[in-house]
Amino acid sequence: MEEQQRALDILSSQVTELMTKVQTLSSEVQRSNTEMYSIKPVQSHGEHWLGLRKVFHIVNQKDTRFQLHIALVSHDDVTSYASYDDFHLDSETQFFSIHLGRYAGSAGDAFRGYDQDQNQDTAPFSASDVDNDGCNPSCSIDNRTVESCSIQHNQTGWWFNQCGLANLNGSPEDDEHNQGQRTHILWDTWRQNGVPHVIKSVTMKVRRIATNN
Numbered sequence: 001m002e003e004q005q006r007a008l009d010i011l012s013s014q015v016t017e018l019m020t021k022v023q024t025l026s027s028e029v030q031r032s033n034t035e036m037y038s039i040k041p042v043q044s045h046g047e048h049w050l051g052l053r054k055v056f057h058i059v060n061q062k063d064t065r066f067q068l069h070i071a072l073v074s075h076d077d078v079t080s081y082a083s084y085d086d087f088h089l090d091s092e093t094q095f096f097s098i099h100l101g102r103y104a105g106s107a108g109d110a111f112r113g114y115d116q117d118q119n120q121d122t123a124p125f126s127a128s129d130v131d132n133d134g135c136n137p138s139c140s141i142d143n144r145t146v147e148s149c150s151i152q153h154n155q156t157g158w159w160f161n162q163c164g165l166a167n168l169n170g171s172p173e174d175d176e177h178n179q180g181q182r183t184h185i186l187w188d189t190w191r192q193n194g195v196p197h198v199i200k201s202v203t204m205k206v207r208r209i210a211t212n213n
Helices: 002-029 033-039 052-059
Strands: 042-044 047-049 065-074 079-084 087-089 098-100 103-105 139-141 144-146 199-209
Touching: 052 087, 052 199, 065 087
Parallel strands: none
Antiparallel strands: 042 047, 065 079, 065 199, 079 103, 087 098, 139 144
16 A cells, blocks of 8 residues: 555656646747847848847937838839838837837838827837737727737737737738738738738838937
8 A cells, every 4th residue: 555655656746747847848938929029039031030129229329310211022023111210119118119200201101000090109019928009908900809919910029009000020921821810011001002012021221310419
């Protein structure tokens, strides 16, 4: 009887140890999406995301200003751009909220949209696990009820405000398996004959600009 109890104790200890390892592994695998965007550059299939912390330190240097330039290329190789004469981010404690200056360009100001409900200027960064998108408790997008803009946009992180008209972290291709989701690169104000261009590539660049200091 004592031997059986000892064997059960050993088995119980092994199961507990195994579950601890599984929980630790699960925790590592399911780390915050926001942390992924914040900490390190992301490169995949020709894509590159510099990382929010690094961008924050670049564009918030003392006595400097930066311009944001967005270059868009459609699937039929039409090009367009949007430029903002000032660009900076708030700190991580404020979820890297984005701040944009005056717009110029040929693609339209999708960041600010057509009305205040679509305005993503000053929006905090959102991801599927850190929801700052303003859909409280939900938004209506394309006649669908949306509780998370990140999930609606295929788990991407972006400066969403009730989803809005811009998401440059989307995929160049729509995923046929994600019907009802906005999986593609989105710059909704860039249109031809009233229809948004299908975007195959985009770059976001910052440039130091002269100040009067």
